[in-house]
Amino acid sequence: MDRNQIGKWLRSPQKMSNKYSLHAVYFCTGCGIIEIPPSITTRWDAERFGIIPAPNPRQANLFLITGYVSLKTLKAIIRTYEQMLEPKYTVGFGSCPINGGMYWDSYNTIKKLDKYIPIDGWIAGCMPRPEAIFVAVTHLWTLIEKDMATGYIKYRKNYKQYRANQEKIYGSLDWPPLYK
Amino acid sequence: MILFYMMIFAFVGAFLIYFAGKSFPRIKEILAVVISFLLFLFVALLYGKDFQINYHNFLGFHLFLRINMFSWLFALTITFLGFLSIIFSLSYMKDKKNNAFYYMNMLFVNIAMLGIVLAGDLISFFIFWEIMSWSTFLLISYKKGSALPASMKYIIMSIIGSLSMLIGILYLYDLTDTTIISQLSHIIRFINKGDVIFVVILFSIAFGIKNAVIPFHNWLPPAHSEAPSPFSAILSGILIKMGVYGFLLLFYVIIGLDIIFHLTGLTIVLNVLAAITIIFPTFLAILQNDAKRLLAWSTVAQAGYIFMGITYGTELSVAGGIFHFLNHAIFKALMFLAVGAIEYRTKGIRDLNSLGGFIKKMPFTFAAMLIGAMGLIGLPLTNGFVSKWLIYKTLILNGSPFLAFAALIGTWGTILYSYKLIHNIFLGQLPAKFENIQKAPFSMKMPMMILSTIIIFFGILPGIPLQFINKIIVSFGYHPLNVSLFGIVSDSGNLNIINILAATFVIGVLIVLFFRSGRKSVRVDQYDNYAAGSFIPKEKYSYTNSFYAPLDRFLNSFLKDYIDIFYCKSAALIRHFCNGIRKIYTGYVGSYVMYILLFLAVLIFVQLNWSVF
Amino acid sequence: MNILLMILSAIISLVTGMFFLGLARKIMAMIHWRYGPPIYxxxxxxxxxxxxxxxxxxxxxxxxxxxxxxxxxxxxxFLPLGNISSFSNSGGLLVILYILILSPLGLALSSGESANPNASIGISRKLILTLSYEFVLIIILLSLMSQYQTISLQEIVMLQARKVWSFASWKLILPGIAYLLILPAMLGFRPFEIAGASQEISAGPSVEFGGKYLALNTINHGLLHFITIALFVNLFLGGGDLFGIFDSISGTFWGSFVSLIIFLIKMILIFVISVFINAVFPRLRLEQATKYILYYPLSIAIVGLIIVVAIN
Incomplete structure (x- = not known):
């Protein structure tokens, strides 16, 4: 620990612990997941920064969506996102979640993921290298520190709109609304 | 004479219930509650009395009733539990037909057990024992259907026991010319040891059958699971403890400490039987899927602890055995009542695989069941802990580690089946068909509340019951235990509940404060649950079927109730044999003539050859 | 004084427990040729x-x-930590055995109410595994209690300091070995990481725990590491004793301090060995684990108990 961080820890332990303890749900939707093993194992060792895979969404606060999002997986993504505990951060990995990528004209792929759940940051590229994940993480740290990673607040505020977008695809969802 | 009048009053009351119940339906319930409460009050007022009265003479036998600390404790437990379970019956039996008969028999059982513990001679003891057996038979078979074979099993075992006891009483009478317990205890030292062992074996069969010691346990699981639940509570709580009373009476009052533990091999055999009675039923209980059957097997196992305590024969173990009797009566009655409440609300479902999630609907019953299970496991701050601690300690320090192992591993088995019971009924997912389950009615809650309070109360202040038990073991000829209000003091390891209580309290408050200082949590329902991103289906999505599947597979391969199988096989064999014999009655006169002629021919042959006659 | 000792032992155990969790992650990382997270x-x-x-x-x-x-x-x-013992004179090992039940039972109740099948499966596995290693643990404790003729843990530690550590005495070496063999199962380490298998049943009992529940659960996890190893050190490695070198200062403040340090060092040694085992083994299935425990450690422990009983 840097000595100059002690003051920050004392001032806002919540923010600092959120920064340095990112437990991630790796949502293995597409080919992006292939970049995750090197980043959490010996070569790049994400655990240095406190990033480890979490066994389930209740224990995680970082949501990595790695690859294209089909209509079917979107449901699971929404469910998982809603089950994660606040504060939670979402990162779209690769170009597919951003704009559809190479599936830009596919009939059953979601083009803009942030219409359905809020995304705090994107990692562009097809595929991004593991280093890009770390760059993203450092960016996320900055965002957390400046109180700008507020996707979950946005989701709560504009829940009606998000829910309407979700229901536009599925007609009706199995589960009741998260917020009233 | 007050004892005699009390018994007369009780019997008259029991009959009154039946006949009044025929004409005025409501009055029988009020009468039953009032009579059982008055009995409890009478017995409670007899505290500290020590006398015996000759209430009747019959064929030259002097019949006595007596009371002292030993019988007072048992009598108090009997009347107390009887009272509570009659209160519980008020709603449980409401819609059942013929419940005047039920209440009468319920009182009969209680009075008969009261008679057993108050009996001052063996003839009255035997008479009350028989009344108890038969009224129990009527109650077990109350539900008809599958209850009939269960009650048949019970009554056959029970008759075997009573006969062997009768032989024992007559043999003892032949040797000593008396049946009065206070005289027997003086005369018995002049009898030679072979006769004593013979009498002990005869009586042990009777008491062992009631106490469900392996190999006489096989009537218990079906009987307990088929009886009406409030009666199961009595059955498990106190009725089988009449066996314990009998053993205590035989070993420590009639025969006495000086003789019984100098009979070679006897205590070892009994202790090993007790150890087996602890282990096997515990693991059989894990395999059960019927809530009451599980509790029934657990009763067998716990009776093993009591049996271990009273046959090991040190002052700690006897005190522990008697204390465990008291505790087991309380927590097992509580658990049976809780299961009864579930059974009442679900219209008779006891199958552990089809229940679940009832904590949301019946929180009070859950709390009662949890406290009962904690007592059963013997967690600190519940009453079961102190009695088990006493038994373990004496087993370890007197050099019987293998018996102690049986007792301790039994406790871990207890955790497994208690948790299975709690989990499968109360935790997990609530099936959609039980959405509209009501809470337990007040007449069910009240007995459960009283019993739960006692469990905690005795757990924190074990000194209070141990004072009474101390007096009992002093009357048996032991040194008193060094009991304080919160525990036991001795030079080889103390027990002090107050330390544990204080520490628990302080830590608990600190942790709760710490817990509350975190962000307030959001209450979610059972469907907002992790299922790998998908939505939980409304149908059954809960892990209750064969909860300990790997263990079940492992145990099922060899663990069966072999003794019951043996009994059933031999019963079938005897039936087969008798059927064969019946074939000689052909109904044809010619064959009977032939039998007569053949018999005569044999007689003539014998006479000609050996000239016997 | 007693309250001060209680606070002190609570703090020591909490800090050591968290340290153990961090140490385990760090050592695992180093075995993986990684840098690993900071120890805190x-x-x-x-x-x-x-x-x-x-x-x-x-x-x-x-x-x-x-x-x-x-x-x-x-x-x-109830555990003597070096010379510090808050109330080890309130029922001894039997009470410890019983209070050890509270922790899994509380966790089982809590996760049972979450109505998640993963949690129920985890609890079921945990209880079965516990039952199987409890067979061994009970026999080990019984052989110690029969050997030292006391049920007080404090006295067992003192008798070891006076004579020889249980692990070094030939009568009690077999129970000691059996304890070492079941130690990974008691710690929930691989190859016995069956109950909380995070990849298989999503961390089992703690599947629905998040937020402060998970915080308490993690603290509890650290404490359980601490308790299991402290029990071993107390029972077999003489607690805070180091061949009687520091007997001259026993009873003083520095004596307690030194014995506490020695105690912690012994604990760390045992813990590091368990982490090494954790690092190299895959996870067993429940049947295999129970079978292993009921074959090898149990038979060793029974032989040990027979030796103890036969000699006394």
């Missing part, structure tokens, strides 16, 4: 959990996890 990483995690907004499934969901932590902390007071 579990503390950061706990702070983060604690500030998250958790979900609760009901009253028992809250109460169970609190009971679980109470149970773990209560055991700590």
């Amino acid at each position: 990483q579990p503390l950061i995690d706990v702070i983060r959990y604690f500030h998250q907004r958790a979900v609760s499934h009901g009253f028992i969901f809250d109460l169970g996890i609190i009971i679980s932590l109470i149970g773990s902390l209560l055991v700590v007071f």
Whole structure:
């Protein structure tokens, strides 16, 4: 620990612990997941920064969506996102979640993921290298520190709109609304 | 004479219930509650009395009733539990037909057990024992259907026991010319040891059958699971403890400490039987899927602890055995009542695989069941802990580690089946068909509340019951235990509940404060649950079927109730044999003539050859 | 004085427990040829959990996890830590055996109410595994209690300091070996990481725990590491004794301090060995694990008990 961080820890332990303890749900939707093993194992060792895979969404606060999002997986993504505990951060990995990528004209792929759940940051590229994940993480740290990673607040505020977008695809969802 | 009048009053009351119940339906319930409460009050007022009265003479036998600390404790437990379970019956039996008969028999059982513990001679003891057996038979078979074979099993075992006891009483009478317990205890030292062992074996069969010691346990699981639940509570709580009373009476009052533990091999055999009675039923209980059957097997196992305590024969173990009797009566009655409440609300479902999630609907019953299970496991701050601690300690320090192992591993088995019971009924997912389950009615809650309070109360202040038990073991000829209000003091390891209580309290408050200082949590329902991103289906999505599947597979391969199988096989064999014999009655006169002629021919042959006659 | 000792032992156990969790992660990382997280990483995690907004499934969901932590902390007071012992004179090893039940039972109740099948499966596995190693543990404790003729843990430690460590005496070496063999199962380490298998049943009992529930659970986890190893060190490695070198200062403040340090060093040694085992083994299936425990450690322990009984 840097000595100059002690003051920050004392001032806002919540923010600092959120920064340095990112437990991630790796949502293995597409080919992006292939970049995750090197980043959490010996070569790049994400655990240095406190990033480890979490066994389930209740224990995680970082949501990595790695690859294209089909209509079917979107449901699971929404469910998982809603089950994660606040504060939670979402990162779209690769170009597919951003704009559809190479599936830009596919009939059953979601083009803009942030219409359905809020995304705090994107990692562009097809595929991004593991280093890009770390760059993203450092960016996320900055965002957390400046109180700008507020996707979950946005989701709560504009829940009606998000829910309407979700229901536009599925007609009706199995589960009741998260917020009233 | 007050004892005699009390018994007369009780019997008259029991009959009154039946006949009044025929004409005025409501009055029988009020009468039953009032009579059982008055009995409890009478017995409670007899505290500290020590006398015996000759209430009747019959064929030259002097019949006595007596009371002292030993019988007072048992009598108090009997009347107390009887009272509570009659209160519980008020709603449980409401819609059942013929419940005047039920209440009468319920009182009969209680009075008969009261008679057993108050009996001052063996003839009255035997008479009350028989009344108890038969009224129990009527109650077990109350539900008809599958209850009939269960009650048949019970009554056959029970008759075997009573006969062997009768032989024992007559043999003892032949040797000593008396049946009065206070005289027997003086005369018995002049009898030679072979006769004593013979009498002990005869009586042990009777008491062992009631106490469900392996190999006489096989009537218990079906009987307990088929009886009406409030009666199961009595059955498990106190009725089988009449066996314990009998053993205590035989070993420590009639025969006495000086003789019984100098009979070679006897205590070892009994202790090993007790150890087996602890282990096997515990693991059989894990395999059960019927809530009451599980509790029934657990009763067998716990009776093993009591049996271990009273046959090991040190002052700690006897005190522990008697204390465990008291505790087991309380927590097992509580658990049976809780299961009864579930059974009442679900219209008779006891199958552990089809229940679940009832904590949301019946929180009070859950709390009662949890406290009962904690007592059963013997967690600190519940009453079961102190009695088990006493038994373990004496087993370890007197050099019987293998018996102690049986007792301790039994406790871990207890955790497994208690948790299975709690989990499968109360935790997990609530099936959609039980959405509209009501809470337990007040007449069910009240007995459960009283019993739960006692469990905690005795757990924190074990000194209070141990004072009474101390007096009992002093009357048996032991040194008193060094009991304080919160525990036991001795030079080889103390027990002090107050330390544990204080520490628990302080830590608990600190942790709760710490817990509350975190962000307030959001209450979610059972469907907002992790299922790998998908939505939980409304149908059954809960892990209750064969909860300990790997263990079940492992145990099922060899663990069966072999003794019951043996009994059933031999019963079938005897039936087969008798059927064969019946074939000689052909109904044809010619064959009977032939039998007569053949018999005569044999007689003539014998006479000609050996000239016997 | 006693209250001060209680606070002290609670703090020591909490800090050591968290340190153990961090140490395990660091050692595992180093075995993987990684740099690994900072050693205080579990503390950061706990702070983060604690500030998250958790979900609760009901009253028992809250109460169970609190009971679980109470149970773990209560055991700590009964363990002599070096010369520090708050109330080791209130029932001895039997009470410890019983209070050890509280922690898994509280966790089981709590996660049972979450109505998640993963949690139920985890609890079922945990209880079966516990039953199987409890066979061995009970026999080990019985052989120690029969050998030393006491049920007080404090006295067992003192007798070892006076004579020879149990692990070094030929009568009690077999129970010691059996304890070492079941140690990974008691710690929940691989190859016995069956109950909390994170990849297989999503961390089992703690599947629905998040936020402060997970914080308490993590603290509890650390405490359980502490208790299991402290019990071993007390029973077999003579507690805070080091061949009687520091006998001359025993009873003084520095004596207690030195014995505590020695005690902690012994604990760390045992823990590091368990982590090594954890690092190289895959996870067994439940049947295999039970079979292993009921074959090897159990037979060793029974032989040990027979030796003890035969000699006395």
